[in-house]
Amino acid sequence: MSLSVQHLTKQYGEQNAVDNISFEVNEGEIVGFLGPNGAGKSTTMKIATTYLPPTSGKVSVAGWDVTEQAMKIKSVIGYLPEHNPLYLDMYVHEYLHFIGRLYGMRGKHLKQRVGEMVERCGLVREQHKRIEMLSKGYRQRVGLAQALIHNPKVLILDEPTSGLDPNQLVEIRKLIKEVSADKTVIFSTHIMQEVQALCDRVIVINKGSIVADDRLDNLLSQRKGTTAVVVEFDQPVSKEELGKLHGVAHVERITSVTFRLTSDGTADIRPEVFKFAAQLQVSLLGLKVEEHSLENIFRSLTANTLEA
């Protein structure tokens, strides 16, 4: 087991930022840690990387306990924190040397490792530049290089693509995929496509609690029955009456004449909508089945936060 989190709680004052969560990540897995802002992702990652102590519960990395064997854990874990703190006035090459020395590397080995990281993270042309001269995408590459310098078994990346432009985003995702080949990786994001692009398993956290922990394909297939349709009428109709239709679990009013109906999975709701329109003698101008996308799943799992 690479990472084990058992009944972890973290309180900041009165607030439970993380509330009794448990999960495990096996060796070689790439797991997306997904949730809206404030869900508790960074807090969990800071605890797993030994930067914050838990309030209660047990967290271990590669079998070592975060509170008792922090130095051991630091030697096998690579961490790219949110907002990627770098020494901006250092040169890329110099910075990676500095980080390598912190991990106890010296001489030839250090030089070789910095060279490998520069190569692997696509920094050959940037290595003699000052970090402050680099674009956000290249800074993220430097952040990844420092996280990988000691060849860690476990890689923890906190929102590694946030704030990148679409081209940089694709490049950094590709790089993460490449460097993940022989590692256990946990990365946080609030972007579903990112999870889809990078990993097989997703843990969804909301308000400090885990609301889903499954393979992506399972998550999609389990919810196949609950499709949504968007319907448009030529005049306003009652939301309450729509909610009474057979097979309708939830109605969301988009405009006075447009509604999103979510099915409870027991019946196809489209014929019901046609009958409803005919009975009321209103025209149905449109009816569109919404694909059951990961975005919709994310919205439904974390809906209480978004509506708050």
Ligand code: ADP
């Ligand atoms: P995420 O990474 O999912 O955005 P965080 O773990 O950063 O979530 O935050 C979880 C909750 O804990 C938020 O409500 C946040 O405001 C709160 N929080 C985070 N860090 C601190 C801190 N140092 N002191 C007090 N509250 C904090």
